[in-house]
Structure formats: structure tokens, C-alpha cells
Amino acid sequence: MSYQPSPLRLQREEARRLASRRSTWLALLSTVVVGVILILVVTGSPGFARVRETFFSAHYAWKALPQVLSGLWLNLRVMLIAEIFVLIFGLLIALARTTKSPVLLPVRLLAAAYTDIFRGLPLLLVLLLVGLGIPGLQISWLPNSAVLLGTVSLVLTYSAYVAEVIRAGIEAVNPAQRMAARALGFTQTQTQRFVILPQALRKVTPPLLNDLVSLQKDSGLISVLGAIDAIRAAGIQTAQSFNFTPYLVAGALFVALTIPLTRFTDWLTRRQDRARQQQGQW
Amino acid sequence: MAGKILEIKNLRKSFGQDLVLADLSLTLPEHSVKVLIGASGSGKSTLLRCVNLLEAIDDGEIFLDGEDISAYGIDPDVVRSSIGSVFQSFNLFPHLSVLENITLAPRHVHGKSKMAATNEAMELLARFGLAEKADQYPDLLSGGQQQRVAILRAVINRPKVLLLDEVTSALDPILIAEVLSLISELKTAGMTMMIATHEMGFARQVADELLFLHNGRICEVGDPAILLESPKTPELQDFLAALRGAGRL
Ligand SMILES: Nc1ncnc2c1ncn2[C@@H]1O[C@H](COP(=O)(O)OP(=O)(O)OP(=O)(O)O)[C@@H](O)[C@H]1O
Ligand SMILES: [Mg+2]
Numbered sequence: 007m008s009y010q011p012s013p014l015r016l017q018r019e020e021a022r023r024l025a026s027r028r029s030t031w032l033a034l035l036s037t038v039v040v041g042v043i044l045i046l047v048v049t050g051s052p053g054f055a056r057v058r059e060t061f062f063s064a065h066y067a068w069k070a071l072p073q074v075l076s077g078l079w080l081n082l083r084v085m086l087i088a089e090i091f092v093l094i095f096g097l098l099i100a101l102a103r104t105t106k107s108p109v110l111l112p113v114r115l116l117a118a119a120y121t122d123i124f125r126g127l128p129l130l131l132v133l134l135l136v137g138l139g140i141p142g143l144q145i146s147w148l149p150n151s152a153v154l155l156g157t158v159s160l161v162l163t164y165s166a167y168v169a170e171v172i173r174a175g176i177e178a179v180n181p182a183q184r185m186a187a188r189a190l191g192f193t194q195t196q197t198q199r200f201v202i203l204p205q206a207l208r209k210v211t212p213p214l215l216n217d218l219v220s221l222q223k224d225s226g227l228i229s230v231l232g233a234i235d236a237i238r239a240a241g242i243q244t245a246q247s248f249n250f251t252p253y254l255v256a257g258a259l260f261v262a263l264t265i266p267l268t269r270f271t272d273w274l275t276r277r278q279d280r281a282r283q284q285q286g287q288w
Numbered sequence: 289m290a291g292k293i294l295e296i297k298n299l300r301k302s303f304g305q306d307l308v309l310a311d312l313s314l315t316l317p318e319h320s321v322k323v324l325i326g327a328s329g330s331g332k333s334t335l336l337r338c339v340n341l342l343e344a345i346d347d348g349e350i351f352l353d354g355e356d357i358s359a360y361g362i363d364p365d366v367v368r369s370s371i372g373s374v375f376q377s378f379n380l381f382p383h384l385s386v387l388e389n390i391t392l393a394p395r396h397v398h399g400k401s402k403m404a405a406t407n408e409a410m411e412l413l414a415r416f417g418l419a420e421k422a423d424q425y426p427d428l429l430s431g432g433q434q435q436r437v438a439i440l441r442a443v444i445n446r447p448k449v450l451l452l453d454e455v456t457s458a459l460d461p462i463l464i465a466e467v468l469s470l471i472s473e474l475k476t477a478g479m480t481m482m483i484a485t486h487e488m489g490f491a492r493q494v495a496d497e498l499l500f501l502h503n504g505r506i507c508e509v510g511d512p513a514i515l516l517e518s519p520k521t522p523e524l525q526d527f528l529a530a531l532r533g534a535g536r537l
Pocket of ligand 2: 334
């Protein structure tokens, strides 16, 4: 026998359809209203003509683009290299902080001191101390390239953040998992590698990616050491023309670089939430 | 006469002032199944945890297949790799599929190749009606299925002895039945087991010998039917009366 939807169900579905159509219209309307108000306020402001000329000039944007892009290429390389080292060091520091072995107490203390200091120090300060301090020592075999020292500063600072995120993940794994692994005969190290870390990293992937997004954007700060990155390149252009559009170009490019990673993070978070919902763990 | 797989001599264990196991001795011959019963807090779990070296003992000795595993300098990882333990909370690894859960220890603790471990695991899963679950993740299985997988995860390593601690306590009656029938099959296959349980029906069915624990001592020992029908000590009489009162006997 074929199923006949009851009138009640049809009625309910009709009501739901109406409600959803109504909310679509409302969303559209409110977006348009807010947009119009914003445009009116900004374009109606007394200084608008000047601002448009100094920040949104198509002419200067086009002129600055090649230099800014080649600066961005430097940012891109710094980001990628820093990210790789940050993930490696962050993981090592997190592991050092979560070991229980008494022999490793000094390592544990050092790791704790390191994360405390570098999470507290403003990145700008680290950049200045490392980038100006190390060349100042005039030790011949130490590098004094602004790019290299800037990257080192990024790695120093972000390894501390990432280590804390990973450590939180390790501590969030149910202790019974460790016990079950040990009961099967796994050593401490094997337990960490096959059972604890995979679960920990899965738990903290979204906050971890967030830190990487933040690192990408902060790679622009190495310009304070004189490295010709996108921001520095924009600054040079601006100094020549007294037009700030190149900065806006650099900003737009940075945003464009981070958007894929932020979207990916959102997508991952949503997927994990859905998985958790299915397991009823709310 | 089969050899002794497990021999415990004068085992003493306390938590602070709290004496949990008081000079307890027992032997477990090969292929035998002994079941521990007793009130909550009588020391059943502690005893099992001492045997697989998850608890440090105060005094006494534990021999596994003739070797003193309570001796100083014994590597607990090696000992545990030859003991199977399954707990009330199944503790399957949630990031691994059923098959990966079962093959992880054979591959990395017992040095089997991936293929050998997989073949063996699939055979075991098929034998116990879980073959079609091999690629699923534990979260999607019923409690009974999860617990059976947890038992197979221990069994695949061919442990000298299998320790089961209240493996059915977290399950519904229907799911309990499928776990218990798995354990009965293991007994038929000759597995040496020590089991702590509150399921008297199961204890009677599977035990070669029943051990009644009371305040960290073995208070009464014997054939399950005899022990449950005509308890001699007042402690066991009280315990059974309480169970009967709760409708659990
Ligand atoms: N880690 C611990 N620290 C302190 N006391 C403990 C610890 N583990 C167990 N105990 C104590 O040891 C005693 C025996 O506990 P155990 O878990 O062995 O009992 P059990 O017979 O398994 O009980 P149940 O039937 O409830 O599982 C209890 O009094 C308990 O409070
Ligand atoms: Mg217990």
C-alpha cells in the first residue's frame, strides 16, 4: 500500500515553506537597508572625496601592484617556513610539557618557562630584541639578515602558542585511553604516538589553524626590521607619492591569503560539531 | 594436570590506611576460568589491576606462567603484552576503525606484519559475527558490539590469561547476552580467564570455580552451583540474600 501524506502533514509543510520564504525576504531586506545606510554615511561624509583619492586610487593601486606582489612573495615564503617550524617545535614543546618521567623534569621546567615568556611578550618586542639585538652582538658567525631573524622571531612566539594548544589537546584525551593502551602492552612512547596524539591533534585542529592564520598575518611585521615584504614595499611606494592606496593593496592581498585557511578552519569545525552531534555528546 | 598460569601468594595492597587486599592467595590453572564475586568495594577490580601491573603491590608475589612478575626489574610493558585485560568501559580507540583497533597491538607490540595482523583480525571478527563492522568506527557500534570488539582486541594477542572486569555492567540485558556468549565460546576454546562480575547467572554458567571476596580476603571458594545454592559462611549468605532482595539472583 502506498503512503498518503495526511492533510495535517501537508498543512504543516505549507506553513514551514511560508515561514522560510518570509525569513529569506527579511534577510535580504535588512541587508539592503544596512548597505544603503553605510554607503550614504560614508559617501556623504565631508572628507569622503579626499579619502577616496588617498586610499582608493585605482591609478596608484595599479602602479604599486608589482612591487607589493613581489614583497608578498617574501611574506609567503616566510609564512610557510615559519609554519613548518612552528608545528614541529610546538609539538616537541607540548610533548616535553606532558611527559611524566622524572629525568625530564629540567626539560619540563624549561618548556614551561619558554611558553610563559613567549606567550606574554608582544611579538613586536621579540622582533626588535632578536632582529636588532643579535646583529648588535656583532658575533661574526650569527646571521644578521632581517628576513631570517624576523622568521626566527615569528617561530619563537608562535611555537609557544601552538605548544599550549597541542598540550590542551593531549590533556583533553580521556585517561582511560592511556590505560587501555598500556594494558595492551604499548610503551609510553607508543601510547603517545598511536593513541594519544592522533586524538589530541584531531581535537585541536581548529584552534591550531586559527593560530596559523594569525601567524600569516603577523608575517607582515618583519617589515619593521627592514625586510622588503609586501607592507614595506607598500610603504616605499607611499613615501614617494603620499598616497596610501598601496597599503590598502597590501592589506587586500593579506586577506586574500588568509581566507582559504579561515574557510577551511570553519568547514572543519562545522564538520566536527556535526560528528559530535551525531554521537549525542552535547 | 595442566600447569599453573597464574599464582598469587599473600598479595597485600592498601590505599593509604585502607587495606584492600589482605594476604590473598590463589592459583589459576591453564584453561581454567575463575570468577570473582563480592560486594562493591570488596577488591575485585584492585586484584585484577594488580595482576596486570596497573597497581603497585605492597607485599606478596605474583607468578605468571612460572615467572615472578612482581619482582624488581621486571618490564611491565612486556608482562602486559602477554595478559589480556578488558574493562567495564570498553575504551576502544575512537580515531581508529574496528579493524585498526584490533590490529594495532599485534602490529606494534607483537611485531606482526600488517597483512598477517589483518588476516588474523578478519578471521576473528568473522568467527564472532562482526566481520561487516570491520571498517566502522567504534562510535557507530552498539555497546554490546563495542565490548565484543574490545574483548577480541585483547584475545588476538593470544594472552596467557584474560582478565575481564565487569565487562557487562554498562550494557542492556540483550547486549549482555551477546557478550556473555562470546566469553563462553572463548572458554570452550580453552582460554584461561579470571573474571569479576555481578552477573550470578553468568558466573554459574562459565566458572570452573567461584571465589567470593569479602573485605579483601577470599572468604569462600568452590563449585559455582554448590556455592550459590548452599553458602557456608554468613558473609556469603548475607551477600546472596541481598542480591535476592534486589531481584538480581
Ligand atoms: N585508586 C584508588 N585510590 C584509593 N582507593 C581505591 C582506589 N581504587 C580502589 N580503591 C578502594 O579500594 C577498595 C576496593 O575497590 P575495588 O574497585 O577493587 O572494588 P570492587 O570489588 O571492584 O568493587 P565494584 O564491584 O564496585 O567494582 C574500595 O574501598 C575502593 O574505594
Ligand atoms: Mg570493580
